[in-house]
Amino acid sequence: MIELNSAEELALIEKVRAGDPDAFEPLVLEHQKKVYNLALRLLRDPDDAADAAQDAFIKAYTGLDSFRADSKFSVWLYRITYNICLDYVRRKKRANEIPLTYEDDDGNEAELPIPDESASPEREYEKTELRELINSGLDSLSPEHRQILIMREISDMSYSEIAEALSIEEGTVKSRLSRARRGLAEFLSAHGTSGGLSRHKNGKGAETDA
Numbered sequence: 001m002i003e004l005n006s007a008e009e010l011a012l013i014e015k016v017r018a019g020d021p022d023a024f025e026p027l028v029l030e031h032q033k034k035v036y037n038l039a040l041r042l043l044r045d046p047d048d049a050a051d052a053a054q055d056a057f058i059k060a061y062t063g064l065d066s067f068r069a070d071s072k073f074s075v076w077l078y079r080i081t082y083n084i085c086l087d088y089v090r091r092k093k094r095a096n097e098i099p100l101t102y103e104d105d106d107g108n109e110a111e112l113p114i115p116d117e118s119a120s121p122e123r124e125y126e127k128t129e130l131r132e133l134i135n136s137g138l139d140s141l142s143p144e145h146r147q148i149l150i151m152r153e154i155s156d157m158s159y160s161e162i163a164e165a166l167s168i169e170e171g172t173v174k175s176r177l178s179r180a181r182r183g184l185a186e187f188l189s190a191h192g193t194s195g196g197l198s199r200h201k202n203g204k205g206a207e208t209d210a
Helices: 006-017 021-043 046-062 073-092 121-140 143-153 159-166 170-190
Strands: 101-103 109-111
Touching: 006 021, 006 073, 021 046, 021 073, 046 073, 073 143, 073 159, 121 170, 143 159, 143 170, 159 170
Parallel strands: none
Antiparallel strands: 101 109
């Protein structure tokens, strides 16, 4: 499938607004995988993720009149998805797990070693223990820091997209992201995982905006 550009998405949105519900289907096909993957990473349950993704598209369809053409449709849709998933998390009191990169004291980007799911049986306990520790670390972060980690690490949203989605300045996004990464890294280091950090992710230094 050929990816839709912003002009094509806007044209489809205008058709839906004009009374053509079938015009919404290409928008669903364009974004359904990313919306589902975001929901899955947040909720960690395929059934819940499928329900949340469906709810997100329903809410987007019924609320399409509130979409502003001066913002990207994907950002608006991810914000809807994120908020729906937060409601699921609050109801079920689940902790989120995300891959983490963080900036160390030398300004280098480091990555926490999340065990591979195909690891041998004797490492199952270690995997579970580390995941639980990461979840505890995420729980220790403030909601605003946690949500920015999720948007950046899971959705791969740029600083500008996150700023737009949350109605904050890009500088605020960067500072919160840095504090969130550092806070989680410090939590894990304090609980004995500092030896497992790998330096210089992908051979690069500090993260740059996409």
